[in-house]
Amino acid sequence: MLLRNVLRDVNVVLIVILAFTLALIPLTGDRFYIYITSLFMVYSLFALSYNLLFGYAGLLSFGHAMFFATGAYVTALFTLKVFRDPLVGLIIGVMSAIPLALIVGFLSLRHTRVYFAILTLAFGMLIYAVLVKWRSVTGGTDGLVGIPKRGVILDISSPQAYYYFILVFFIIAVLSLYIFIKSRWGLMIRALGANEDRLPFTGHSVLTIRLYTFTASGLIAALSGSLYSILMGVVTPDIAYWTFSAEPLVMTLLGGSTYYMGPVLGAFIFITLTTMLARFAEYWLLLLGLAIIAVVVGFRGGVSGVLVLAVERLMRSVEARGVWRSLGLKT
Amino acid sequence: MEILRVENLSRSFGGFKAVDNVSFSLKELEITALIGPNGAGKTTLVNLITKKLKPDSGRIIFQGMDVTGLSAHKIAKLGIVRTFQVLSLFPTLTVYENLKIPALTSRTPDEDIEKIMVDLGIERFKDAKVAKLPFGIQKLVELGIALALKPKLLILDEPAAGLAQEDRRNLTKILGDMGRRITLMVIEHDMEFVFGLAERVMVMDKGRIIASGRPEEIAKNKLVREIYLGEE
């Protein structure tokens, strides 16, 4: 029953279209586009994981990079020092989010939202400090290099190969997260964001819901970090620094936190702006700042909010509604 | 059969004794009204029983079990459910979703959620976002959330506030029917509503219970008339 509803959903259609479009990119043969689209997928997952916490549960975190960095470094260390394979390394990297989420979550989530935000900042920078200081293991500020793409089980050294590797995990993660949000656990998370105070009086523990939200969010963020380390072949501590935690927040605000795919759109805009304007390196920060101001002052729903408004207006015309219905989509 | 027993419950805020050594018990399936002047401590008493606030001292015994130390969500799970005077719904969610959340706790199946919505007359708003609904409907959703928890003891805090006369009569009927299966305690100021529904009335003033008995007795009680009822 859930599956049937999901298949007729606009978001699923969007995901499928996106998947097909992304699948075609390697056919261009352009290494740069393959690379930049891979980065887009990584950042999208990072932003989506952030929005689960922020947009759905209403929990603002300034330390989300801790999951990204942990996934990245664990995958790197595992493939370099224990077992040389990207697939196994990825799985281990993703799993490392669980103990991290449970420990940090247990210590931070029982507090009110303001204190939680500060605690995440503190824990995030704690991880950064560990990565910088523990030179013998993490390589300190130089980081770790030579993360292999050619492994015992999987060889994804060619651009096409690593691209499709990332694409597969991207699609699985985006779909799974969506199904999760539509499930009863997703309902509880949305209830948390809607009226946390009422929740205990409906028989649910706020702490429990916060914990599994934090863990799910951490898992996806760690996945994005692990994919990043395999993509780049190099990891450095800056991916744990607090400013990196601000990036998924910016992407979410830009794209819109109210719609599921908003953060993906935000990641797209973010990457487009930063790479296109890399030539005008001095200016991209200025433009980014202007974009954020625009979002906060006028377009609270982000770009996806504006798009949805436009589509709704379009849908109000009778012909368009007919088209929508004939496609079997919910109006 | 006693369903709830409260012993020596007290709670202060700074120097102010909101609930002062209150003891009473509720009989199973009896409809009790809790009345009293504004600021008497009625809502605070309910907050203490449902653990929105922690008591300074005293015990709460539900169905023979000491629940004094339990947290709010555990109390709700056991079957002590309350509604709020100032509506506390999940505004961005639909009516169905608002009821589904407590239904997950009580493992109430979807057909029963449908039935609750039909009984309250709100099933046509099933997929509407609650924030956009008119006030009278929102009040019914508030009640629906409580019902979806399959309560054993339901405490209603001013359920009729803001409702027009016909809605009040409708509510009295709904609660009357409910009272046959669930033990009810109602805080209210509308005397017509109270006397039309309650089998027993408790009166609170300045943090204490000052009178308790059948509605007719209370209506004649001199002290109650003086501090609360006025001319009627």
Add this chain to the structure above:
Amino acid sequence: MLKIRNLNAYYGNLQVLFNINLEVDRGDIVAVLGPNGAGKTTLLKAIINVEVTKYGEVEFEGTNITSLPTHKIAKLGVHYVPDYGGLLPGMTVLDNLRLAAGSKTPPINKLKDFYPEIANLLERRADALSGGERKIVSIVRSILTNPKLLLLDEPSEGMSPIMVDKTVKLLKRLNEEREFTILWVEPGAKLKKVIEVADKIIVLTAGRIVYVGEAERAKEEIDKIKEYVFVRG
């Protein structure tokens, strides 16, 4: 004093008030009755230009206030008391009252004159009051602002019966002594009490005015009024 002409009000795309024409004379108590969702609160909000999109004209003491920003309307002497009271939560009752009186310490004896109970509430924080207590304080607060026109949104809802009596008597007395003009919205449960003190009764159902009557006539037609109010639009 207040003239409303051809008022049509919307929340977003939803029309809530249809072609409202209404006059409130200086010194009158006008009661607006009606079932829930009829648009009573919307009417008050439309007058002070809050949250509502409106078309039509609102005139106060000869000034066109239709598009005036809310704070300017308040400066003209129109005071709105919302159903939740509108007190500043972090401050004490006394401070809330001081703000209303214009930073002069309000005469405490005078306050006791309105409601004796208020003496006990002065030091309490506004968010630590019970629902009914909040209502009482918000009414006192509105009196201290010395308004020309008082817009009361279900002021007695949630008050104990004895407090309802006191409130109705207090408002009637102030109306006589100080010529407060009052526009009073009620859901109908306290119909009789309100009709006794009102100079004019208006019944609103589903966004339209279905009955307007002067006091004496209204008292005779009370059953007809009840029918209008209690039948949902």
